[in-house]
Amino acid sequence: MSKPIYITTAISYPNGPPHIGHAYEAIATDAIARFHRLSGRDVRFQTGTDEHGLKMAQTAEKRGLAPIELATEMSHNFSAMCDRLNISHDRFIRTTDADHHVASQAIWQAMADKGDLYLDKYEGWYSVRDEAYYDESELIEAEGEGGTTEKLSPQGTPVEWTVEESWFFRLSRYQEPLLKLFAENPAFLKPDSRRNEMIKFVEGGLNDLSMSRTSFDWGVKVPGSENHVMYVWVDALTNYLTGLGYPDETDLYPKYWSEGGDMIHIIGKDIVRFHTIYWPAFLMSANLPLPKQIFGHGFLLNRGEKMSKSLGNVVDPISLADAFGVDQLRYFLLSDVVFGKDGTYSPEMIVTKTNADLANNFGNLAQRSLSMIAKNCDGKIPAAGAATDAETRLLAELATCFDQICGFMTSGSFQIDAAIDVIRERLSATNQYFADQAPWALRKTDPDRADSVLYHTAEAIRRLAIMLRWVIPESSDKMLDLLAQGPDHRDFDALDTPIGEGLAVPAPQAIFPRLDMPADEGEA
Known part of the structure; x- marks a missing residue:
């Protein structure tokens, strides 16, 4: 019999409403999960929301809300999107769920027991929007207001110089194990272009990773250091284990993870580094099995342009589903976009x-x-x-x-x-x-x-x-x-099993009505 398969989307960061990019990842992952179910495989499919971090805390403050209020409101929007788009997930996980805090603290403790965590002071560049640390060599310079020069992350987001006490993870220990992983298991990261990028990044040398924050408290508390909250990516990545009952040996965890099920993460290309460098390193440190594969898909472009609030071209996927039909939207996105490459739509x-x-x-x-x-x-x-x-x-x-x-x-x-x-x-x-x-x-x-x-x-x-x-x-x-x-x-x-001769069938009905071109594209 085929192994059970555990397939996940990345969990969405809900500091804003869902857009068509979120819908695309959910639909593509749902299609893969449904394909394997139809093939007779035992499938577990998980999606959800990543609700901690400085960005969420700042957005909540601007709106006069407690972070949990914002998280609950926004998480509901993403869950509603999944329902509307017929996403067949087995669990919609939230990182504010109680069992997720337990799982995050368990993997933290496992890494600490390995001797891979130490206390020090972080000084460096941090992007609140990306929730990511960047080396000086990774930054790009752009002209700001008044002719000034400002530093931006590789994603074009603002960075700020940050100094605070932090727990660090000995990521540098895992440079050679990660290169060995990429060399011995080429299918671990697909498409090949993503794997080549990550190999080049690791070969450039890995610095130890800041793993906690003290400047805000919206997150999972660090065991034994209650004034620290975990770096949001430690917390976020652990959701894949939480959904299977880790650290408890429930029925789900042995079946889909620890006893050799096929674990597959479907993610956007912008978060490949977190999933294929940090995540396997954390799992190696905690003596846990690695996923079978991580697939980094491309972006969806609105008429060939990257979606941006400033351009006003961020599209609500539910409005598209309402205008054209859920299956029509699914069919277009799955058939017209090469999975793994950027695609465009209108x-x-x-x-x-x-x-x-x-x-x-x-x-x-x-x-x-x-x-x-x-x-x-x-x-x-x-x-x-x-x-x-x-x-x-x-x-x-x-x-x-x-x-x-x-x-x-x-x-x-x-x-x-x-x-x-x-x-x-x-x-x-x-x-x-x-x-x-x-x-x-x-x-x-x-x-x-x-x-x-x-x-x-x-x-x-x-x-x-x-x-x-x-x-x-x-x-x-x-x-x-x-x-x-x-x-x-x-x-x-x-x-x-052929259709039966003499089988009575209902009166035929039209299933795919012809769609009209939108009179005003703003309506869709």
Whole structure:
């Protein structure tokens, strides 16, 4: 049997409302989790919010709120986004959860017991927006107001000189173990371009890492040093363990982490350093297993531009879902963006893509063929009849399509767009088969042959709907409802169980209405 799989998004920092970038990561990770569930694997899927840190404390103060009030309000927004976008997570974790404080203090203590933590004073550059420390050599200079020069982080965020007592982690001890990890396990970090960046960073030398703050108190308390709160990234990264019951040996932790389950983190490319250098070093120090893989996806660009509040192009994903449909938004983001690279979107692109692939291709095929079954076959799946070369080829290519999908999704690179593209090609081929065989004409000259074409078209639609369930789950289930397929006949194992001859099916309904171009793009 396949190993259990534990798949996570990065937890979102909720000092502002969710945007389309958060939605993209949640949708992509959900698609991967759903694919593995359909394959019969035992899957646990986690997402959530990262609620501590100076940035949250400052934002709360500006709004006249206690930090926990802001955290609760904003976390609710992210949870609502997941609900609206049909994200099938098993736990929505909050770093203010009581069990998370226990887990964070447990891994801290494990690192302390290893001798990897020591007390000293931190002096250096810190970006509140990134919640990250930067070496002088990493900073860039930009012209500020009045012609002055200001220092910025590599992400273009302001930095400030910080001096305070801090616990430090002996990250420098882990330079060689990390290089060994990258060399011996190339699949640990994907895409390859991200791994090459991190190897270069580690080869440049690792400094010990400041791990606590005393200038504010919104965070997890350091065991034995109550005036210190943990550096927010220690706290945030530990959420992956918290969700499995660490440090207690519950049923979840042994199954998905400590006994060799496949642990996969899906994250944005801007936080790869934290996940592939700091996190494995913390786990090595605490004598805990490492994740199997970390995948750093790209950014979503609004009409080719990076989203920015100052540009006014930050888009609410729920408004997009309301305007175009949840599955339409999911389909566009998963099929039009190469997972691992930056992608661009616009309302017009969403409309064009989903109309072509879903309304015109899949929806039109289903509507025409199922309407013929309702009208000419008493609403029952007709007899398969004798298969010609056309039917044999149709079914064989559908089987090959599924093999290709599995290859794209289990190779370690998560070629989501390529997997969807082979399904789209089979949809087009099935449409072409239906048009070439012309069952409406055969009805007059060879009714049995017409029935066979309608049977095989329905069978192709059934298989295609199952193969798309991880991408557009709600619409695929509606399609399978129209084919009278029960809940036990909707996973990948059911692909080999043909649709039943004589099966009564409901009256056909349109599942993919054509979308109109937005009159005012600001509405979406």
